[in-house]
Amino acid sequence: xxxxxxxxxxxxxxxxxxxxxxxxxxxxxxxxxxxxxxxxxxxxxxxxxxxxxxxxxxxxxxxxxxxxxxxxxxxxxxxxxxxxxxxxxxxxxxxxxxxxxxxxxxxxxxxxxxxx
Amino acid sequence: xxxxxxxxxxxxxxxxxxxxxxxxxxxxxxxxxxxxxxxxxxxxxxxxxxxxxxxxxxxxxxxxxxxxxxxxxxxxxxxxxxxxxxxxxxxxxxxxxxxxxxxxxxxxxxxxxxxx
Numbered sequence: 001x002x003x004x005x006x007x008x009x010x011x012x013x014x015x016x017x018x019x020x021x022x023x024x025x026x027x028x029x030x031x032x033x034x035x036x037x038x039x040x041x042x043x044x045x046x047x048x049x050x051x052x053x054x055x056x057x058x059x060x061x062x063x064x065x066x067x068x069x070x071x072x073x074x075x076x077x078x079x080x081x082x083x084x085x086x087x088x089x090x091x092x093x094x095x096x097x098x099x100x101x102x103x104x105x106x107x108x109x110x111x112x113x114x115x116x
Numbered sequence: 117x118x119x120x121x122x123x124x125x126x127x128x129x130x131x132x133x134x135x136x137x138x139x140x141x142x143x144x145x146x147x148x149x150x151x152x153x154x155x156x157x158x159x160x161x162x163x164x165x166x167x168x169x170x171x172x173x174x175x176x177x178x179x180x181x182x183x184x185x186x187x188x189x190x191x192x193x194x195x196x197x198x199x200x201x202x203x204x205x206x207x208x209x210x211x212x213x214x215x216x217x218x219x220x221x222x223x224x225x226x227x228x229x230x231x232x
Binding site: 059 | 196
């Protein structure tokens with residue numbers, strides 16, 4: 001399923017840009033149904049864990065997500081472990097979630113699907 | 117500085133193998149002075165954060181550590197972020213620290229140094 005978000009690009013995000021409102025986030029989440037909102041140090045992040053077969057596959061997925069991040073100029077944290085990869089997106093500059101983060105979550109799903 | 121631990125190889129580790137005693141760990145830690153022992157879900161891990169210049173360097177270091185892990189058949193968790201990489205070693209099978217983990221921490225330091 002190709003969703004609209006996956007086709008968007010990250011926009012430049014300045015300090016002071018507005019975080020997503022609860023309503024905006026609620027509208028977008030059906031497009032990224034497998035992502036959770038987790039708060040770390042008071043900052044919400046979008047987080048998803050992908051299950052893979054071993055460590056080599058986890059590292060390969062980490063690299064594909066890393067390439068995506070470099071291409072878009074927006075960077076997640078990626079936890080690589082044997083058999084799984086956990087990705088978290090948030091916007092450091094605004095200490096919260098920007099539309100970019102939802103776009104990147106959708107694009108991450110596309111990247112993860114393309115590897116299978 | 118090349119330390120003795122860096123020259124060791126991981127040994128096969130079976131369920132039921134002994135965890136390091138506090139004394140054994142204390143004897144080895146001077147060889148990995150920058151590693152902390154952090155407990156997660158009741159299981160101690162050896163953890164260190166390496167600072168690098170950007171996301172691309174973090175991903176490159178993650179890959180070098182991943183190659184080391186595959187070569188030794190022992191796998192850490194690696195958190196890749198913009199400008200830093202956090203590595204954690206522990207032995208899942210024994211829910212604790214094995215000498216292998218200290219060996220791998222020392223080897224990780226060697227890998228990280230070789231990239232600069």
